[in-house]
Amino acid sequence: MSRINAIRDAVRSVTHLGDGPDASRLAGPEDAPALLAFLSDPAVHAPIYTLPRPLTEASVETFITDHLAQQADGEGLLFVREDRDGAIVGYSDIQVWPHWAAGELGGALDPSLHHQGRGTAGAAMSFSWMFRALHLDLICETASPENVPTHRLLDGLGFERRGEVTSVRTDGTTRASLVWEAMRADWFDRHKD
Numbered sequence: 001m002s003r004i005n006a007i008r009d010a011v012r013s014v015t016h017l018g019d020g021p022d023a024s025r026l027a028g029p030e031d032a033p034a035l036l037a038f039l040s041d042p043a044v045h046a047p048i049y050t051l052p053r054p055l056t057e058a059s060v061e062t063f064i065t066d067h068l069a070q071q072a073d074g075e076g077l078l079f080v081r082e083d084r085d086g087a088i089v090g091y092s093d094i095q096v097w098p099h100w101a102a103g104e105l106g107g108a109l110d111p112s113l114h115h116q117g118r119g120t121a122g123a124a125m126s127f128s129w130m131f132r133a134l135h136l137d138l139i140c141e142t143a144s145p146e147n148v149p150t151h152r153l154l155d156g157l158g159f160e161r162r163g164e165v166t167s168v169r170t171d172g173t174t175r176a177s178l179v180w181e182a183m184r185a186d187w188f189d190r191h192k193d
């Protein structure tokens with residue numbers, strides 16, 4: 001099987017991000033109300049250019065069903081993480097470009113969980129999982145110039161800065177984004193888990 005098909009098949013067969021009982025699971029249309037409640041906090045949605053605008057239950061449901069279509073194409077995944085009471089406390093949005101064996105991870109944690117090292121730990125686990133489970137060679141990341149926690153997270157995990165691009169939000173407006181990259185070999189030289 002070609003590398004491209006292996007990547008697409010891996011994306012299509014995924015059900016959880018990572019292993020273990022608290023692994024994030026794929027989002028389904030029934031998650032729209034809880035995901036909207038989570039995303040509605042500006043501390044969650046403001047830094048993220050890929051989210052629907054405006055945020056409504058219908059636009060969030062479309063966001064979820066678009067990702068299910070992307071998964072069927074082997075090119076995208078949307079995961080949610082719940083607490084013990086079933087409230088969504090995090091989400092992860094993975095885009096994959098099979099022809100380049102490349103991917104990108106976006107997402108957010110509930111603000112009550114920020115600044116405790118959880119974002120860095122979760123991102124490190126997710127990047128290792130993307131390289132291994134999705135057979136990627138390259139992970140590309142972006143963040144707005146003022147998103148200092150994400151800069152520190154990516155710099156701290158060993159991602160290399162690659163300049164700046166203009167990102168287009170879902171409503172057509174734009175924002176500047178700084179760009180980072182990590183290659184598989186460099187990642188596992190640094191993260192021997």
Ligand SMILES: CC(C)(COP(=O)(O)OP(=O)(O)OC[C@H]1O[C@@H](n2cnc3c(N)ncnc32)[C@H](O)[C@@H]1OP(=O)(O)O)[C@@H](O)C(=O)NCCC(=O)NCCS
Nearest residue numbers: 044047106107108109114115116117118119120149152153
């Ligand atoms: C990005 C995000 C997941 C990071 O999660 P987190 O659990 O707060 O991250 P950590 O606690 O691991 O901190 C990561 C780094 O940011 C720093 N940091 C965290 N909160 C900070 C704050 N409010 N101000 C300045 N630095 C902060 C930490 O000190 C750490 O840096 P260090 O390792 O050099 O000390 C979280 O801030 C978030 O969900 N933000 C909203 C959405 C978003 O920006 N997503 C990323 C773009 S797609």
